[in-house]
Amino acid sequence: MRQDVNMPVQSDGNQSGAKSANDACDARNAQEGRQSGNPALYGRKVLSFVRRSARLDARLQRAWDNYSDVYLLDVNAGEGSLDVREGFVFDAAYVGDAWGNDNPLIVEIGSGQGENVVAAAAAHPDVNFLALEVYDPGVAHTMLLAGKQDLRNLRIAQVNAPELFAAAADGVFDQVWTFFPDPWPKMRHHKRRIVQPELAADIHRTLVDGGAWRIATDIEDYALHVHEVMDGMAGFHNDGSITVSLPVEHVGKGNANEAASMRHADFVESERFSGRVLTNFEKKGLAAGRVIHDFTYRRV
Known part of the structure; x- marks a missing residue:
């Protein structure tokens, strides 16, 4: 049972405390690097999220207690760690054990509250889905949505996404989705x-040949x-x-x-991906007048 956890937070304007803490951490590591002759951030991973202590509310705690054994993959280095455990390999054999089949597998990086990945899993029962999310309330809410529908083709890994991909075998994923990642504007x-x-x-x-990010x-x-x-990435x-x-x-920010x-230049982008549900997050962006940019990069 999770009662008290380290919670990653988004780096928007309402999270100045988290960003300030991260800035200070960057500065400390840079200073240590200069003193030791090593580059800035030496010895520390550059993460796409910030962690802060928080608790799940009662509803999400119940979801965690009821569904974590069903949906949450045991790939972490230890309790509370977002690292992938040493020696772990995410390959076809692991997929067969975790999902019980060899159906196509789609992974979403940063699945948030789970609105999109749960809707996709419900609409495509013959496809396997993996949600990667480090934010505890997001993981719990995803399990809550999936559990209500008794979805069997969805799993969740609460790990640092680049580590999961580094531990994955060649050609194990059919698609990768990354929708509305943290912008880190500075x-x-x-x-x-x-x-x-x-x-x-x-x-x-x-990715499989022909698979898409x-x-x-x-x-x-x-x-x-x-x-x-x-x-300019070779192979895409x-x-x-x-x-x-x-x-x-x-x-830059602001x-x-x-x-x-x-000066502007022309770039090629995709039409809106029809398989992405209109989440509350996307609705807020549209309401604020922001343009949605979609990309499809296919492995060739």
């Missing part, structure tokens, strides 16, 4: 964005970041069919209004 935090060349290389390796963001600066990482083809205009420089006056 320039010095762009290294924390989940879309990075190292992860892209592991996703390419673990689907990405969506409502942050224009993040869309540019995706193009910078993915458009941008399957997009529409042309969008984006500034060719990053603006400077989005400057983007309109910057």
Whole structure:
């Protein structure tokens, strides 16, 4: 039973305390690196999330107690750890044991409250789904939604996503979804964005031939970041069919209004992915007037 947990928090404007703590941690590690002759952040993983202590409310705690044995995969290094345990391999044999079949497998990085992955699992019972989420309330809420429908084709791993992909065998995933990842708007935090060349290389390796990495963001600066990482990535083809205009420089946090006056260039993106449900998060972005950028990068 989970009573008190370390809870990752989103890095939006309401999480200044978490971001300040993370900035301080970056500074300490940079100083230690300089003193030891090692680079900044030496000895510490660059994570796409921040952790903070929190409790589940009674409803989510019941969901955890009732459904964790059904949905939560035991791949962690230990209680409370988001690391993948040493020696673990996510391969076809493991999929067969965990899901009981060899159906196609789709993994969602950062599944949030589970609205999208649960809807997809319910609509496609002949497809296996894996939700990767580090945020305890999100994991519990996903189990709550899945348990209400008695879904048998969904599993959840509460681990750092890049570690899971590093531990995965070649060609084990049919698709990877990353919808509305944390934007990390400050320039010095762009290294924390989940879309990075190292992860892209592991996703390419673990996708089947013809498999796709689907990405969506409502942050224009993040869309540019995706193009910078993915458009020149060997082994991926941008399957997009529409042309969008984006500034060719990053603006940083609080400077989005400057983007309109910057030099722009045309980029290729995808139509909205029909398999993505309209979540509350996406609705809020649309209501705020933000443009949704969809991407489909196919392994070739």
